[in-house]
Amino acid sequence: MTPTQSLLNAGAERAPELLHFRAFEAIYRLGSLTAAAEDLGLSQPALSKSLATLRRYYDDELFSRNKTGMRPTHLAHRLAPAVAQVIQVVDRELRQQPSFVPQRSSRVFRVSCSDVGAVHFVPKLMAEAAQRAPGLRWDIVPLTGASLEARLASGDVDLCLGVFTDPGPRVLAEPLYGSRYVCLVREGHPRIKGQSMTLAQFCRERHVVASLHDSMHSYQRVEQAVLAAAGEAAIGARVHSVLVAPYLVAQTDFVFTATEQVSQRLARAHGLRVVDCPLDLPSILVHQYWHSRFNDDPAVCWLRRLNVELFASV
Structure with a gap:
């Protein structure tokens, strides 16, 4: 049985869920439980639980700890391409909305910025959005010490507005304006x-x-x-x-x-x-940030374009 067939049969037999395979992919890619948990926006106990589910299902350790991190087993190496393919299909083809119609959308946008950033951005953004997409709802999320990359990757935050020196390797950024x-x-x-x-x-x-x-x-x-x-x-x-x-x-x-x-x-x-x-x-340079996972999401693209229209002066 091929790795792909194994994954498909797993689904038919109430096997591990997509979240567990995301945990597998992150551990395989990063070689670390800590880094994988941060990348997914999960706690380490939650990540370990997903790994334990996969180990029971496949009756294989999948990863063993050594001096350099988590070393994949032979089975893990065989499964990795199929897992990556499944996640890619879900993220890029199945979950992505075919279109975003602002006038009819009731989506909740989660935007993160500082308190003073909210004073600058939010009134103008929401006033304009109310004219173009009156059904949208907003959750203005405070900036915290948590990993920006993890919050954007998990979908906990759609977009961040501010200044970050090291947002993370999978975070994309667009400059909006400079400020003295x-x-x-x-x-x-x-x-x-x-x-x-x-x-x-x-x-x-x-x-x-x-x-x-x-x-x-x-x-x-x-x-x-x-x-x-x-x-x-x-x-x-x-x-x-x-x-x-x-x-x-x-x-x-x-x-x-x-x-x-x-x-x-x-x-x-x-x-x-x-x-x-x-x-x-x-001077500082203020950016908007989003995760590469959602780079082609029509709704996030619409919000990014609106921010450029309203605030960009670079």
């Missing part, structure tokens, strides 16, 4: 009067910084730059959400440094003033 850093101060600030300030002025002021020590945020570099220029004593307050900072700036003489597009929105909402930043901070 500027400063926010309150109207009537007693010392900062115009649209610019010198570095000496900047260093004499007290600052609020968003202390977000995570690779998905660009604000860590801002905090480091403020510390390098003005010292620890210049930090008047640390907050753990960017959206808290403008409330402090509006009621104090603190200065807050953030990206330009975000600062413009926060200034309008809180009656603040945007001032050029004297720090030598490189």
Whole structure:
């Protein structure tokens, strides 16, 4: 019996499900239970359970642990091409919708971004989508420390908007816009009067910084730059959400440094003033990210095109 026939017969006999074969493919491809679990967005116990199901069914270890990782058995090598073929057929031909009609769709889009990213992207995106696809529903998912690649691969997130230095080898990205850093101060600030300030002025002021020590945020570099220029004593307050900072700036003489597009929105909402930043901070480049597994998904393609239309200026 060929590996393909074995898989087909397995289905007829209530054999392992597609998820178990996905676990097999990821372990075979990556050679590691940890890496496979992350790639699929699963916990290691869940992945081990899938592997145990396959081992019982085929009465074979399939993978044995050695110094370099998980080594496939002879049977695993024979099964691997058929498993890959089955997964490819499911992903590319059976699960993919033949078309996406925005006007009639009731799909739930799961979009991940930071809290301040949500302020920038979501209102404009949803307002436009309401005109073109009124039946769509939205789940705005916060960015977390979890693997971006795993969340996109599992379908837990359709699209991510933000800045990532290492999103993962199977994550695709498209640049949307660049953004320089500027400063926010309150109207009537007693010392900062115009649209610019010198570095000496900047260093004499007290600052609020968003202390977000995570690779998905660009604000860590801002905090480091403020510390390098003005010292620890210049930090008047640390907050753990960017959206808290403008409330402090509006009621104090603190200065807050953030990206330009975000600062413009926060200034309008809180009656603040945007001032050029004297720090030598490189601009950031904001992207939209999606997994290669869904590169041809018509709905995700539609959403990507809409984001380019609304936000791209690169």
